[in-house]
Amino acid sequence: MNIKHSISGTGDHAVAVTRASATRISDTRWHAVEDDLVVGRGDASRRPDGRLFVSIDAWHGAVFDRIADTMLTDLPTPLYTVVDETDHESRSAWERAGFAAARREWGYLVPTDPQITGLGSLLPPSGVMIVPAGEAEEGPLRALDRVIRDEAEAAAGWRTMPAEVLPRPAGTTVIDPSKYAVARHFDQYVGLVRVAPLTRRPRIGLVAVRADSHRRGIARALLAHALGSLHRSGTASAWAEVSESNTAATALFESIGARRAAATLELVRR
Numbered sequence: 289m290n291i292k293h294s295i296s297g298t299g300d301h302a303v304a305v306t307r308a309s310a311t312r313i314s315d316t317r318w319h320a321v322e323d324d325l326v327v328g329r330g331d332a333s334r335r336p337d338g339r340l341f342v343s344i345d346a347w348h349g350a351v352f353d354r355i356a357d358t359m360l361t362d363l364p365t366p367l368y369t370v371v372d373e374t375d376h377e378s379r380s381a382w383e384r385a386g387f388a389a390a391r392r393e394w395g396y397l398v399p400t401d402p403q404i405t406g407l408g409s410l411l412p413p414s415g416v417m418i419v420p421a422g423e424a425e426e427g428p429l430r431a432l433d434r435v436i437r438d439e440a441e442a443a444a445g446w447r448t449m450p451a452e453v454l455p456r457p458a459g460t461t462v463i464d465p466s467k468y469a470v471a472r473h474f475d476q477y478v479g480l481v482r483v484a485p486l487t488r489r490p491r492i493g494l495v496a497v498r499a500d501s502h503r504r505g506i507a508r509a510l511l512a513h514a515l516g517s518l519h520r521s522g523t524a525s526a527w528a529e530v531s532e533s534n535t536a537a538t539a540l541f542e543s544i545g546a547r548r549a550a551a552t553l554e555l556v557r558r
Contacts (some may be wrong), residue, residue: 297533298354301355301543302322303321303322303327303350303351304321304322305318305319305320305321305354305355305358306319306320306321307358307362307363316331316333316363317329317331317332318331318333318355318358318359319329319332319353320346320349320354320355322370326344327347327348327351328344328346328347328351328352328355329344329346329347329355329445330342330344330345330355330356330358330359331343331344331511332359332363332367332499334419334440336415339368339536339545340363340364340367340368340548341360341367341368341369341370341438342359342363342368342369343354343369343370343380344359349381352381353381353384353385355422356381356384356385357384357385360385360386360557362459365557365558366556366557366558367387367557368380368390368554368555368556368557369387369554369557370552370553370554370555370556371552371553371554371555372550372551372552373550373552373553374550374551376385379553382555383536383555385557386430386557387551387555387556387557387558388555388556389554389555390426390554390555390556391531391532391533391553392530392531392532392551392552392553393530393531393532393551393552393553393554393556394529394530394531394532394548394551395527395529395548395549395550395551395552396529396530396536396541396546396549397525397526397545397546397547397549398474398492398513398515398526398527398528398544398545398546399524399537400515400516400518400519400523400524400525400526401519401545401546402512402516402519402523403421404544404545405511405513405515405544405545406543406544406545407508407512407516407544408511408512408516409514410505410508410509410512411457412471412505412506412508412509413477413504413505413506413509414471415470415474416471416472416473416478416506416509417471417472417522418471418472418510418513418516419469419470420468420469420513421466421468421469421483421514421517422465422466424465424468424469424470425481426465428476428477429465429468429477430465431477431511432470432474432478432480432498433480435498436498437497439498439499439510440496440532458485461497467482467483467484467485467493468480468481468482469481469483469510469513469514469517470503471497471506471509471510472522473501477498478497478498478500478501478506479497479501479506479510480494480496480510481493481494481495481505481510481511481513481534482494482495483517483518483526485512486527489523489525489526489527490518490519490523490527491524491526491527491528492511492514492526492527492528493531495510495511495537496520497510497541505547507540508540508544511540512546514526515544521534527531528541528546529552
């Protein structure tokens with residue numbers, strides 16, 4: 289590690305900001321140390337779409353500012369970060385560093401009970417069959433995922449998809465095929481839904497349909513299948529994130545009784 293900066297400490301000791309080696313989840317890391325005690329950390333990692341996201345965890349505002357100053361000196365722009373919209377202190381700290389809001393993402397609590405969602409009697413469109421999670425053929429699933437990502441990138445851009453994207457090997461888009469249920473139209477996969485079975489609450493990570501199969505009710509059928517499966521397993525609700533600009537997805541979730549419960553801001557420094 290190389291010491292990059294030193295500032296007056298929060299007490300009687302100076303704070304040294306150092307740049308550390310990469311980790312499994314971070315391309316670059318910085319430590320702020322005062323009297324041999326780590327009082328703050330900064331991380332930078334590149335998302336699958338190529339954007340560089342940064343985060344800082346510091347005990348004091350002055351330490352946050354010094355870590356941010358060091359990171360911004362070291363890193364190219366544009367840089368991105370994500371904050372809870374209600375966390376005014378964090379948002380203010382990032383704005384001091386030159387970041388500004390770029391987009392908002394709604395967090396939804398999604399009921400699974402078909403009596404609430406109204407999806408209990410919903411059938412897939414004619415010719416469409418839902419292949420349950422874990423039963424989809426891996427090759428066609430990966431091909432469908434790539435088509436959907438390319439279509440999204442050519443339209444609004446994959447950056448408009450949920451901001452929380454797990455790290456993955458370069459070029460890999462489907463980490464665990466068992467989390468995906470797909471819609472099959474005759475012999476072709478045309479839509480998918482991914483559900484991550486998290487401990488606290490399952491997360492609907494993605495619902496997407498090929499552009500040539502839009503407006504046929506396939507996305508609603510995929511949700512009906514996924515939520516019905518969760519309900520039968522005893523899960524009362526799931527979690528989903530939707531970009532504020534994605535009016536179709538917002539309308540879909542709100543039409544089945546999903547409740548807006550959080551908002552996340554994506555900030556950018558150009």
